[in-house]
Amino acid sequence: MPELPEVEVTRLGISKHLIGNAVAGVSVHSAKLRSMVPPELSGLITGQHIESVQRRGKYLIFTCRTGSLLVHLGMTGHLRILPGDRAPGPHDHLDILFTSGIILRLNDVRRFGSIHWTAADPMQHKLLSGIGPEPLTETFNGSYLFQRSRGRKVAIQRFIMDSAVVAGVGNIYAAEALFRCGLLPTSLAGDLDDERCDRLAGSIKETLATSIATGRSMDFCREEGKLAYFPQQLFVYDREGKPCRCCGAPIERGRLGNRSTFFCPVCQGSRTGPRESPGSTWRLP
Numbered sequence: 001m002p003e004l005p006e007v008e009v010t011r012l013g014i015s016k017h018l019i020g021n022a023v024a025g026v027s028v029h030s031a032k033l034r035s036m037v038p039p040e041l042s043g044l045i046t047g048q049h050i051e052s053v054q055r056r057g058k059y060l061i062f063t064c065r066t067g068s069l070l071v072h073l074g075m076t077g078h079l080r081i082l083p084g085d086r087a088p089g090p091h092d093h094l095d096i097l098f099t100s101g102i103i104l105r106l107n108d109v110r111r112f113g114s115i116h117w118t119a120a121d122p123m124q125h126k127l128l129s130g131i132g133p134e135p136l137t138e139t140f141n142g143s144y145l146f147q148r149s150r151g152r153k154v155a156i157q158r159f160i161m162d163s164a165v166v167a168g169v170g171n172i173y174a175a176e177a178l179f180r181c182g183l184l185p186t187s188l189a190g191d192l193d194d195e196r197c198d199r200l201a202g203s204i205k206e207t208l209a210t211s212i213a214t215g216r217s218m219d220f221c222r223e224e225g226k227l228a229y230f231p232q233q234l235f236v237y238d239r240e241g242k243p244c245r246c247c248g249a250p251i252e253r254g255r256l257g258n259r260s261t262f263f264c265p266v267c268q269g270s271r272t273g274p275r276e277s278p279g280s281t282w283r284l285p
């Protein structure tokens with residue numbers, strides 16, 4: 001499932017092809033996604049220039065003079081830049097055609113993605129207005145996490161996956177960040193002291209920034225029917241039974257609600273975390 005790094009890498013990869021480009025038309029091959037593609041979309045954006053491509057949480061925001069297009073990639077969605085004469089495949093649902101001759105194509109096998117239009121401030125749209133701070137900003141820090149976690153009797157992994165707490169941290173990167181700072185995913189959010197909140201905020205930043213840096217060379221102009229996301233060197237996620245990359249202990253798998261979680265019982269059972277730091281210094285994009 002595309003999480004914040006995949007969506008941010010998508011934004012970086014397609015922006016250079018779209019900003020300043022004018023929309024020549026819209027071709028809807030299948031309007032039935034998680035919500036129906038707005039039937040009036042072609043009339044709303046044809047002739048408009050793309051002024052910016054932003055991201056808020058896991059949403060991409062394409063802004064024109066008269067409004068903004070909000071795109072969520074769901075569980076299996078991805079966007080590609082292709083030549084305008086490229087025929088759509090069975091899971092290609094939408095093409096936005098540009099006067100330069102390229103198309104922006106949405107492919108989504110499971111159809112859990114969604115497309116929305118707003119003529120108002122997109123950040124005030126009901127889908128975006130309740131999202132918490134972006135994790136790679138100075139607003140998100142240990143003090144913020146400490147204040148938000150007071151009195152919360154929820155597992156820390158579920159807490160940081162709450163988009164109202166912090167934007168865009170999904171299951172994969174939550175598990176990886178908790179490994180980096182040596183916290184068990186079942187630790188209660190309200191039990192964390194300020195020092196551990198500082199460590200966790202830094203680990204979230206480190207995990208996401210490292211992943212984005214890994215994916216920045218990804219080519220969004222590939223012609224294959226399926227565009228795979230960039231490879232990751234994960235430390236715990238989906239590595240049940242495999243040796244921990246830091247201490248060698250077998251990675252364990254647990255359940256939090258209806259989601260799987262992965263952790264190292266040794267590295268995440270101590271106050272200091274992994275014996276060797278798996279990351280590098282993060283920096284704001």
